[in-house]
Amino acid sequence: MSLEGVIDLFLAYQRTAAVRTGIELDLFTAIGEGVDTAGGLAVRCQAEERGVRILCDYLTVVGLLRKQGDRYALAPDAAAFLDRRSPAYVGSVVISAAGDTNLQAFGRLTAAVRRGGTALDADGTLAPEHPVWVEFARAMVPGGAFMGPLLARQLDVQACGHMKVLDVAAGHGLYGIAVATQNPAAEVVALDWPNVLAVACEHAEAAGVAGRYRLLPGSALTVELGSGYDLVLLVHFLQDLDRGTCERLLRKVHAALAPGGRAVALGFIPNDDRVSPPAHAAFALAMLATTPGGDAYTIGELDRMFRAAGFAGTELHDLAPTTERVLIARRSP
Amino acid sequence: MSLEGVIDLFLAYQRTAAVRTGIELDLFTAIGEGVDTAGGLAVRCQAEERGVRILCDYLTVVGLLRKQGDRYALAPDAAAFLDRRSPAYVGSVVISAAGDTNLQAFGRLTAAVRRGGTALDADGTLAPEHPVWVEFARAMVPGGAFMGPLLARQLDVQACGHMKVLDVAAGHGLYGIAVATQNPAAEVVALDWPNVLAVACEHAEAAGVAGRYRLLPGSALTVELGSGYDLVLLVHFLQDLDRGTCERLLRKVHAALAPGGRAVALGFIPNDDRVSPPAHAAFALAMLATTPGGDAYTIGELDRMFRAAGFAGTELHDLAPTTERVLIARRSP
Numbered sequence: 215m216s217l218e219g220v221i222d223l224f225l226a227y228q229r230t231a232a233v234r235t236g237i238e239l240d241l242f243t244a245i246g247e248g249v250d251t252a253g254g255l256a257v258r259c260q261a262e263e264r265g266v267r268i269l270c271d272y273l274t275v276v277g278l279l280r281k282q283g284d285r286y287a288l289a290p291d292a293a294a295f296l297d298r299r300s301p302a303y304v305g306s307v308v309i310s311a312a313g314d315t316n317l318q319a320f321g322r323l324t325a326a327v328r329r330g331g332t333a334l335d336a337d338g339t340l341a342p343e344h345p346v347w348v349e350f351a352r353a354m355v356p357g358g359a360f361m362g363p364l365l366a367r368q369l370d371v372q373a374c375g376h377m378k379v380l381d382v383a384a385g386h387g388l389y390g391i392a393v394a395t396q397n398p399a400a401e402v403v404a405l406d407w408p409n410v411l412a413v414a415c416e417h418a419e420a421a422g423v424a425g426r427y428r429l430l431p432g433s434a435l436t437v438e439l440g441s442g443y444d445l446v447l448l449v450h451f452l453q454d455l456d457r458g459t460c461e462r463l464l465r466k467v468h469a470a471l472a473p474g475g476r477a478v479a480l481g482f483i484p485n486d487d488r489v490s491p492p493a494h495a496a497f498a499l500a501m502l503a504t505t506p507g508g509d510a511y512t513i514g515e516l517d518r519m520f521r522a523a524g525f526a527g528t529e530l531h532d533l534a535p536t537t538e539r540v541l542i543a544r545r546s547p
Numbered sequence: 548m549s550l551e552g553v554i555d556l557f558l559a560y561q562r563t564a565a566v567r568t569g570i571e572l573d574l575f576t577a578i579g580e581g582v583d584t585a586g587g588l589a590v591r592c593q594a595e596e597r598g599v600r601i602l603c604d605y606l607t608v609v610g611l612l613r614k615q616g617d618r619y620a621l622a623p624d625a626a627a628f629l630d631r632r633s634p635a636y637v638g639s640v641v642i643s644a645a646g647d648t649n650l651q652a653f654g655r656l657t658a659a660v661r662r663g664g665t666a667l668d669a670d671g672t673l674a675p676e677h678p679v680w681v682e683f684a685r686a687m688v689p690g691g692a693f694m695g696p697l698l699a700r701q702l703d704v705q706a707c708g709h710m711k712v713l714d715v716a717a718g719h720g721l722y723g724i725a726v727a728t729q730n731p732a733a734e735v736v737a738l739d740w741p742n743v744l745a746v747a748c749e750h751a752e753a754a755g756v757a758g759r760y761r762l763l764p765g766s767a768l769t770v771e772l773g774s775g776y777d778l779v780l781l782v783h784f785l786q787d788l789d790r791g792t793c794e795r796l797l798r799k800v801h802a803a804l805a806p807g808g809r810a811v812a813l814g815f816i817p818n819d820d821r822v823s824p825p826a827h828a829a830f831a832l833a834m835l836a837t838t839p840g841g842d843a844y845t846i847g848e849l850d851r852m853f854r855a856a857g858f859a860g861t862e863l864h865d866l867a868p869t870t871e872r873v874l875i876a877r878r879s880p
Contacts, residue, residue, distance in 0.1 A: 217637065218826070220566075220624055221637075221640070221826075223562050223563060223611075224563060224566065224567075224641045224645055225563070225644060226560065226562040226563045227559065227560035227563040227564070227645055227650065227653060228833065228836075229559040229560075230556060230559045230560040231560070231653035231654070232656065232832060233556045233557065234557075234656070235656045235660055238657045239660065239661075260661065261660045261661040261662075262660070262661065262662055262663025262664075264663040265659060265660035265661065265664075265835060266660060267821075268660075268832055268842070271821045271822050271828055271831060271832075272828070272829055272832040274822040274828075275823075275828050276556070276829075278556075291549065291553055295550060295553045304550070304553065307557060308557040311554075311558060312558070314654070317654055320560060320561055320564035321564070321647070323565065323567070323568045323602075324568040324571045324572065326598060327572065327594045327595070327599060327601075327602050328593065328595065330594070331595075331597075487614070488600075488614075489607045489608055489614050493554075495604055495605075495607075495608050496558075496561070496608045498601045499602065499605040501601075502597075502598060502601045502602070503564075537551070
């Protein structure tokens, strides 16, 4: 680093704002389609030419666009990930990752560090039926559509025959739906707030698995889970909860599993040093900013929690080719 | 870049929040003084240990801290620039660069691009006596303390003998004060809002030049500038104004200069391609977000504006060893 590097950190928030604005205006798609001047883009994106010109120049500096004379083109990563027509489009993710709730939470980060938990009102984003989770479910579709099938394959669900699956905090539902898609004998129960389940339900219908997809509305912490599950999915969920709540939930999950059944946690799982790998370790700050007691629990912490809940131990896997990690715990047969 | 690079842009705002919180808690100074555990830092910074631990781990991932076991130390750049005891401390800059007004302005960036100017209320930060400029004057002291003397030397003011200097939008006043310090025969007039001039006045007294320092309260656009100046300083100011206002102001400046006198603009001055050098070009977005019509005017644009105001032309200089640029225009003798 250097003084420039430090100043760059001071101004890093401007990069997020610029890329979010580019996505909100669908600017990258427009450029991908060949509209390549500030004037043309202003018409297409319903904005002022002056605003578009300054935004495009900034996005060029950041490396998402290329500029030749007065004409702009997409850099390769913008073409792959930010043009809505690309199969790898992830633009919607920014609406959640840098959405108003998160920006507000990070705007109060100093207060969150002082109190050791979110400085948002009440329970932060864990307040019952907080609308952020519907937005989140829609925004995270690209991740689920890509990683759901990877996870189902990693768990080899197609070799499992008849199986009963519980998808806890299902969100968009795409992890449980991938299991149902790869295993035509799988039945999936999706648990989440009713407003979020509406999103999962749409996706189950679109995937043609609605007949084997049941909704369980409510909070994972208080609802009756049922029993006899061969697989319980805990995707990006334990991180939101404090340690004691995690252990209580894991005890409920253990009791709901059939003998030999698997509980699977996918998410940000740092090493025990808490500072590696970078993306996993960095995620803890978002949990501090937005939840009362959540954390990016380490491999060792999760292993101890699962053991305390009755599991014999855990196995850690990478979800290649992503940088995600998967923890698998089995109820003894 | 890569998918990780794109996601990194989506989350860049979290880095700014983390470093701002570290500075607000004076965490870097505490670590520099040898308080090196989350528990010790929690006591020292009046925060919860859990919050401090998560923040320190994040700052380690970002590269500002080093971690060994459970102990933290400053990385070299944090020691140089973020420990309040360092002569090169610039921590206060983040309070302005990522202050609430700027965060709010960038939170409305999409609306700003649509309308071609700030989406803040009224005139954005250009509203008369906007309190952000007092905060700005105090926050930018490290920059002025370092660059003021560099600029005064570059202008060789000590060889000028008796001279009359006008410091337009003086802010902390440190550019004009540096001229008065290097040339004991210089008289300086500082022009700014009254609430901001209070800050400049403090600095003039501290530098021992108050006897040759006169205050001219008001707006540079409407106040009577006076005449016979040998030097008019326009530091980080033209960028805030729209093109027409710049030209009107430069005409006033030209008329206020003595024959042979110099007008000097220091600030972010991109090349005519508008996308280089990076820090200069990127600055235009902040002007779009916070002002109705400001911009990072290019070398060519500024030259045309100065010519239109009556100057014969401009000369561009680097303010080595910084990355700042200085434009000098002379009234014909």
